[in-house]
Amino acid sequence: MIDRRLDGNRSLREKPMIESFEVSNFRGFERLELHGLRRINVIVGANSSGKTAFLESMFLAGGGSPEIALRLQAQRGLGQPFQVTWDRASYESLWRYLFHGFDQTKVISASLVGSAADTRSVTVAYSEQDSFTLPLAVEHGAKVGLESPFIVPVSFEWRDSRGQVSRAQPKITEEGLKIAGAGETMPIFFFPGTMAPNAKENASRFSELDTQGKSGSLVAGLREIFPYVEDISIQVISGMPTLHATLSYSTRKMPLGLISGGINKLVAILLAVAGRPQSVALVDEIENGFYYELLPSIWGALLNFCKKNDTQIFASTHSEECLKALGKCIVGSEEEFVLIRTERANGRCSARVFRGRQLHSAIEQNIEVR
């Protein structure tokens, strides 16, 4: 359950938080404007209605490098980043799927509005004035012309709450794709539904937390849900620092990923939240990897960590069990929650926000909200 003492006397408005969000021309969203976002934002909707795209657009807005866009493509199974050949078609195909209707003449924009640290926007557009011509390619020792050597680069432009702009243009060079001009990012973490957490990143976050003497609460929280996990430590496997657990049923420490994908995922989220207070956590398909009976305590742990660290969470789910488990945590904290339902009609995605009270009543009355 949520520890309400953590609330203190601060009102929702005083807390660092994204309060509204707008996105245009990104994936299925031609235009979307959402207001009234809260600390815990639960996203539901049918397949292909834009849940993941919604999270991706927030992540893009919070980022500071076009590399994020490439990473999003890779997470969708659209090839590995930086695999680009030496021509215009290949270059443009890297970004095509970001654009609504694959129309690359449009401008993608996404803006987060809230407290100063959480106000930020991004635009993505092709920049005619920065166009350039690729030099002749070398084939079998001879220079040859290219079919489409004229490149209009795509330009990513982030603007923070102070109006400071950082601009980046990925370019093709003889060495491959070069991304220069990356700027500051806001503390925003994206946990895709289908990818295992990054072992090195987790180990590094845990190390930082442990150094600050703060890893105890994470281990204690974890032990409440998974009693057989007695401790967590970093061990090195083939030169790679990896989180291991001391288990009650084994004398040998085990890598988290081998014990359970769910434990590994939960630790990754909690580490991100605890390691960077006042951050935003985007979790796609939050229920993945968790046994249904544990869902209430997993929600409880997540919500406690989010409150303790002033973290805002956007979590998508398809699961009725996951929503029912959440229902137990909402009681008395309705103002901290909203439900966002994405829908697709006529090829366009849309979304609506419902208050925590509506979500709670619907769960209580067993009314379908997904």
Add this chain to the structure above:
Amino acid sequence: MGIEITEPRVIVCEGEGDVAFFTHLIRKRDLPPFQVLPAEGKSGYGRVLTGLSAGTGFDRLSGILVVGDNDLNPPAAFHDIQEQIRAAGGYGIPNRPGEAVKSQGFPAVVVMMVPLHQRVGCLETLLTEAAYEITPDLKTCVDAYAACTHADAWNEVQQSKMKLQCLISALCRSDPQTAVRYAWNRKEDIIPLDRPCFDQLADFLRGFDNLLL
């Protein structure tokens, strides 16, 4: 799997017995389809309305009929439902039973208080009347039983509920313990839905769409 809104009209009534009655009445009288939802008690209308507004399919709803019992004080019972609609947030609030009020982004809301025309009583009052219509002799017996057990000192609503239970038990040989919600699932025709005492309710439901115009 949660309850999905599948019909363009929804009835929100007090409990499972009411759900069974309206579901069977609609079927028996070939009325326009309504989805019938229980409110889990007199104080539960607001929670259902709040939850419904987040439900999938809510946008396709044309109207919601809230059905309440008049009990001993019809104006007070109606006022309590008005307050629950207000607390649910967003809905139009009817000023009197039978009035349809719509607010932007929400389906129209109509309240029907039972029995109609501000009569003191509840749904069980009508159900008891229907049972008496086919077995008029039983009224004398049930009234005598109420007198013997001193239940005749109870208020009218309590007596209606007590008498209905007695009648169901006495008329349902296959299962004397049958609850109201299962009264229409037994082989005995305990509470016939074609009786004239239900005509006004059926007419109200039949004309529901016209109220929304």
